[in-house]
Amino acid sequence: MANRFRGGVHPDDSKHTSKQAISGLQPAERLILSLSQHIGAPSRPEVSVGDRVLKYQPIASPGGFVSMALHAPTSGTVKAIEPAPHPSGRLVTAIIIEPDGLDEALDRTDKADPGLARSPENWKETIRDSGIVGMGGAAFPTHVKLSPPEDKPIDMIVANGVECEPYLTADHRLMLESPDEILGGLFLAMKIVGAKKAVVAIEANKPDAAEVMRKADLPEGVTVEVLPVMYPQGAEKQLIQALTGREVPTGGLPMDVGVVVQNVGTLATMNQAIKEGRPMVERVMTLGGPLPNGPGNYMVSIGTSLSHVVEQTGGLKGPAARLINGGPMMGQALAGLESPVTKGTSGLLAFGPGELRTLRQRACIRCGSCISVCPASLLPHTLGSMVEFRLFNQLREFNITDCIECGSCAFVCPADRNMVQFIRQGKAELLALAGK
Amino acid sequence: MSTVLAPSPHVRSSVTIETAMYGVIIALLPGALVGACFFGLNALKVMTISIIACLLFEAMVLKIRGMDMSPLKDGSAVLTGLLLAMNLPSNIPWWMVVMGAVVAIGIGKQVYGGLGYNPFNPALVARVFLLISFPVAMTSWPVPKPLSFSLDTITGATPLGAMKTSLMMEGNVGAAANMSLVDPLIGNMGGSLGEIGALALALGGIYLLVRKIITWHIPVSFLATVFGMTGIYWLINPELYAPPTFHLVTGGLMLGAFFMATDYVTSPVTGKGMVIFGVGCGVLTVFIRLFGGYPEGVSFAILLMNAATPIIDRYTRPRVFGYPTRKEARA
Ligand code: SF4
Ligand code: SF4
Numbered sequence: 001m002a003n004r005f006r007g008g009v010h011p012d013d014s015k016h017t018s019k020q021a022i023s024g025l026q027p028a029e030r031l032i033l034s035l036s037q038h039i040g041a042p043s044r045p046e047v048s049v050g051d052r053v054l055k056y057q058p059i060a061s062p063g064g065f066v067s068m069a070l071h072a073p074t075s076g077t078v079k080a081i082e083p084a085p086h087p088s089g090r091l092v093t094a095i096i097i098e099p100d101g102l103d104e105a106l107d108r109t110d111k112a113d114p115g116l117a118r119s120p121e122n123w124k125e126t127i128r129d130s131g132i133v134g135m136g137g138a139a140f141p142t143h144v145k146l147s148p149p150e151d152k153p154i155d156m157i158v159a160n161g162v163e164c165e166p167y168l169t170a171d172h173r174l175m176l177e178s179p180d181e182i183l184g185g186l187f188l189a190m191k192i193v194g195a196k197k198a199v200v201a202i203e204a205n206k207p208d209a210a211e212v213m214r215k216a217d218l219p220e221g222v223t224v225e226v227l228p229v230m231y232p233q234g235a236e237k238q239l240i241q242a243l244t245g246r247e248v249p250t251g252g253l254p255m256d257v258g259v260v261v262q263n264v265g266t267l268a269t270m271n272q273a274i275k276e277g278r279p280m281v282e283r284v285m286t287l288g289g290p291l292p293n294g295p296g297n298y299m300v301s302i303g304t305s306l307s308h309v310v311e312q313t314g315g316l317k318g319p320a321a322r323l324i325n326g327g328p329m330m331g332q333a334l335a336g337l338e339s340p341v342t343k344g345t346s347g348l349l350a351f352g353p354g355e356l357r358t359l360r361q362r363a364c365i366r367c368g369s370c371i372s373v374c375p376a377s378l379l380p381h382t383l384g385s386m387v388e389f390r391l392f393n394q395l396r397e398f399n400i401t402d403c404i405e406c407g408s409c410a411f412v413c414p415a416d417r418n419m420v421q422f423i424r425q426g427k428a429e430l431l432a433l434a435g436k
Numbered sequence: 437m438s439t440v441l442a443p444s445p446h447v448r449s450s451v452t453i454e455t456a457m458y459g460v461i462i463a464l465l466p467g468a469l470v471g472a473c474f475f476g477l478n479a480l481k482v483m484t485i486s487i488i489a490c491l492l493f494e495a496m497v498l499k500i501r502g503m504d505m506s507p508l509k510d511g512s513a514v515l516t517g518l519l520l521a522m523n524l525p526s527n528i529p530w531w532m533v534v535m536g537a538v539v540a541i542g543i544g545k546q547v548y549g550g551l552g553y554n555p556f557n558p559a560l561v562a563r564v565f566l567l568i569s570f571p572v573a574m575t576s577w578p579v580p581k582p583l584s585f586s587l588d589t590i591t592g593a594t595p596l597g598a599m600k601t602s603l604m605m606e607g608n609v610g611a612a613a614n615m616s617l618v619d620p621l622i623g624n625m626g627g628s629l630g631e632i633g634a635l636a637l638a639l640g641g642i643y644l645l646v647r648k649i650i651t652w653h654i655p656v657s658f659l660a661t662v663f664g665m666t667g668i669y670w671l672i673n674p675e676l677y678a679p680p681t682f683h684l685v686t687g688g689l690m691l692g693a694f695f696m697a698t699d700y701v702t703s704p705v706t707g708k709g710m711v712i713f714g715v716g717c718g719v720l721t722v723f724i725r726l727f728g729g730y731p732e733g734v735s736f737a738i739l740l741m742n743a744a745t746p747i748i749d750r751y752t753r754p755r756v757f758g759y760p761t762r763k764e765a766r767a
Contacts, residue, residue, distance in 0.1 A: 006757065009449070011445075011447055011449070012447070089441075166447065237757070237758070247757060247758050248758055249758045249759075250756065250757070250758035250759055251758075252758065320439055321439060321440055322439050322440045322442070322446060323439050324446055328444075328445060328446040328447040329444060329445045329446075329447065330444050330445070331444060331446065332444065333439065333440060333441045333442055333443070333444075333446065334439065335439060335441060336439070349446075351446075356446060356447065357447075357448055357450070359442070359448065360506070362453060362507075362510075362551075362552070363549070363550065363551060363552030363553060364552050365453060365456075365551060365552045365700045365701055366552065366700050366701050366702075366703075366705055367456065367700040367705075368700070368704075368705035368706060368710075369451075371705055371706055371754065372706075372707070375757065376756060376757040376758075377754040377755060377756050377757050378754075378756060379705070379753065379754075381705065399756045402756055402757060402758065405444075407444050407445035410444075410445050410448070411445050411447065411448055411449055412449050412451065413448075414451050414452045414453045414455070414456055415452075415453055415552070416448065416452065418442075418443055420443050420444055420445065421443035424443070
């Protein structure tokens, strides 16, 4: 079955932390719970300054269909609801909680369904009420993905354990340490959308994880597929193409070809939410790159500042020249460590001066490398040059909106062109033109 | 602590313009060495003058344009200089080499805005300019003298030139019909520095393929077309047409197929486009060689196809992910 997706690149996988078991951290003295931790409308606060909150207590409700609830990661006091640092670099309203150290939890036994006696519809509500979003990076609300319209039957769920971004090992560790949680969530997802088949997709650089998953108690209809190591295989459309040969139509979603993709971390979180009534208040993240003294995989409360993660693990070896929220291919550069861990934080990478190649952007020499690696079969060099020379009106004809911003084109470009930046700028210009 | 807020991706492959350009230069060295072995000091002189003149003139233009000198180091001017030299006879006067360099860098490259913007291969523009301006100097070839380093030279014809003459005088291809391939393979024949030594040039070409600096598309389609077409004509009438193997190892075919036609800037960007480009180069080369006024057609063929590159690029755009295939669209 295993096909191959088109294009792709081979960055050095640098999975240095794959042997580091997931460990906990001392709790932070202040948690920053941003109201925008997902794609969609910001959540609405349900608590006031001065309120005492309990662990798992809902503190914000969804601000729309594509929006999420938020829960207190521990017991404490609401200190403020104010603009606070956000990984995007902007200030975004957040609920600031000062933990009291008691970790007193709200009784949620009424929410739990350990015997799985309730209906799939009810599970879906639990997923929404538990604030679960995709944990692979895009942070799309999970219940929305599990709600395909009637006319889009789903025949396959993909458990995405590909983890194709270099350095990141959080999903790898989760597969090794909690295979049953992941498979439990996968079973629930299959029931919710009525899919008979499911595939656990893992890249070949994690043979131990594939082994563990294969030996686990696989629900009926579930297989484990080991895929060749190739970036951006973890991107939904590319993963579906590699596994099934199906091409998600332009502007469409995986459900248009009968597939729903869920990250393995998301599945494990779903399982806990439904069987134990635990909402999403923590996640696994990788601390990596050459600079941290304590690189590894950590279970972190949502809202913990990145600086706390770094300090608790022994700090950095020296001044950071580049901090990345996420993986090196699609992650975002951070100005500092003030921003919090959000539901979509898969990793924090720190590099010292001179550890990343210095780039000098030059004119395109038309080598064609970017075209041969583009998984969307675009002409990245043309898009880049059009934006550079401000020829925005032709961008649509060259399908700029089909770009998934994977960065493969920029990765291979011998002229060091900042293609992804050009493309983002081009997309923004198109939006502006359409708005006029 | 201040960090770089660069856009993603934060890691890049180690391949740069420099690695590509110097890779091609390295690949050219065996061919250049053959030239130096058979034409001695003159060959070295032409190569040195050409490279230095290209660098100097590039520096001058950059200075005039008020730019920094960093493009001097990217290897492209050195490569243009070396390629130009490979396209010249070793006994050409030094000032013609300098003129060629001026045309290559000035008219071939910088008037368009420098590396990446030029529509034609700069070294070929210069070669054709010299060929048209100084036809005698450009077509009197020194007879090779293996490993002799004397500066005086006797001139003679290239195998392709001899064939053309024989065709016109005798009405048949003459010696070309059953010439041994050993001499052209190792380089023991008249011609420009990079026209002889097919074996050494092909070796460099293979190096480029192995290092993935070029892909197979252009050289293979170019060589296969020349071989196939000349083969058909030869089968039809071996009196009038030389064997395909002769065409493969003589003239600037190896140099053209591996080093000139593959120039990134002036050739198409997709595999499909490159194949069309290579076939086009092959067809034009054969037509010029067999029916044109010049004995050799590689340079003209490549330049003509350079002009066709934008059109080829336009009609070979890949089907974008998630769009119907042409067949699906019709259904
Ligand atoms: S153009 Fe977009 S989709 Fe294609 S390689 Fe570049 S970033 Fe990826
Ligand atoms: S990889 Fe860079 S230099 Fe090559 S064609 Fe694409 S944009 Fe141009």
